[in-house]
Amino acid sequence: MMKEDTNIQEFLHVSVLPDEVIEGLELKNKKVIVDCTLGLGGHAKLILQNLGDQGKLIGFEVDEDNLKAARKNLKSFGERAVLINANFSRLSEELKKLKVRGVDAVFIDLGLSSPQVDNPGKGFSFLREGPLDMRFDKTQALTAAQVINMYPQTELIRIFKEYGEEPLARKIVAAIAKRRKSRPFKTTTELAWFLEKLLKRKSHIHPATRVFQALRITVNNELDVLDSVLRQAVEVLKKKGRLVVISYHSLEDRMVKRFFRECAREFVNEPEKLTTTYLKPVLKIITKKPVMPSQDEITRNPRSRSAKLRIAEKL
16 A cells, blocks of 8 residues: 555656646636646646635546545645546536536646556556556446447547547558457557557557557547537636646647637638628637647656647636
8 A cells, every 4th residue: 555655646746737737827816726637636736735725626537546546645735625526527517516606717637647557457558468448437338448349340440540540540440350350359468569560660659559549539538528628617717717728639739729719719701701700709818839848847757748738718
């Protein structure tokens, strides 16, 4: 048990873009902050340390193991830390239960926590042998093994192209379909080795990276959930409230970028009708370009290298 606790403390020291997150949330005079992706509580701890004594953080975490660790790591903040075992797609619903009508800032970090990556039992990493699982919420039925072994070929091709941006999706799916007829895929390393042998791709990116990303997004319905939480965040934010989002791959970052632009749009031109429709924007974009980690941070924390932070403010 002591060994596990030591690891938890170590993970807390590698929160991505910590200074930029605190600056972006603009915590001065703010009282209620939502952390939609609590993890082990690394960012949450920084937020609470920079909030006034009356400030409160409401944290969402669907992974029970992460939540247990976060409770321990945030214990010293007492009732100022309200932690909820739920997916952030239930943001509005859970705030209503707490009788919270509006919040001052919403923070979303879309990356996996270190224990999720490093724990083979969760099935996220192709570097460590574990079951093909990839569920954030263990109560749900769908696993990565079911997707890879049971989904029709046409659906797998779509998933790998759309969610993994894998250019060799057809080749990969054809090989998977042939193999799974006689022997289904059961473990992460089994699938990773199969892809490595099939693709023989020489790159700094492992041949399994895109497929594993696509499987994880599918299993957890990540893109639909992200769209939902962004829209809910705008609704629950008070005027001048900040929405701060860190994404780690192009699909997520494009979604956040487009959503911010959609909410900040002042008019729409319709050339074919020779008309202009004026809109009432609800967000102001603070970051014209995404904020990215410095080389120093990437050296200290290599997992931060693909992070992109975007900030918008409620009008």
